[in-house]
Amino acid sequence: DAGVIQSPRHEVTEMGQEVTLRCKPISGHNSLFWYRQTMMRGLELLIYFNNNVPIDDSGMPEDRFSAKMPNASFSTLKIQPSEPRDSAVYFCASSPRGNEKLFFGSGTQLSVL
C-alpha cells in the first residue's frame, strides 16, 4: 500500500487566493483526520471524519476553512480566502478505526504570502 497520499507537497500562494489540499487515505481505513502543525501551536486537530461523515469540526479555525470527504478514498481541505497566518504544514492521517494508530501523510507545506 502506498500509504496516505497528500497533494500538493508544497503550495505557495498569495493572500486572498483559494487553496485546496487533497488527501487519499489508505484503502480500507474508515477514519480520516486533518491536522495543522505550526511552531507556535504544535499539532492541532482541525476536523475528522468517520465513514465519510464529519464527526467533529470544532478545531476548524474559521469559516474560511472547509473540509469534505465525498467518498472513502478522497478528502479535501479548502481555505478561501487564504491569509498569511494560515501558513503551516497540513497533515492528513487515516486510521482503520478512529481510535487506533494513525497513519500520516507527508503533509502539505502551505505558504501564504
Place this chain on the structure above:
Amino acid sequence: AQSVSQHNHHVILSEAASLELGCNYSYGGTVNLFWYVQYPGQHLQLLLKYFSGDPLVKGIKGFEAEFIKSKFSFNLRKPSVQWSDTAEYFCAVNGGSYSSASKIIFGSGTRLSIRP
C-alpha cells in the same frame, strides 16, 4: 476539556544519556495513549501505544513508556539515546471506545537534540 501537556519543549542530551519525556493528559473515561515521533523532514510515525493491560509499554527502537493512571501520565523513556533519536516527539490521547472514531489530541511536542 481534553488536553495533553508535554512539559519540555526542547531537550538536549549527549549520546548514551538516559531520556525521559513527560506527558500528562486530561481526559474523562478510558483512554488510549500514544507516542509519535517525527524525524527531520519526515511525517509522524507511531513509536508505541497503550490500550490496556501492562502499563509498561515497549515500543520500537528501544523506547518504552509507562502509564500511571493515578498521575494521568504517560512518560516516554529510553535508557541510552543515540544521535539518530534526534526528532520531535508527540504524546497523544483519545477515548478508549472502539465503537466509533474519537478525537485524537496531540501535545505540543518535545524537540529532542542529541549531541554526538
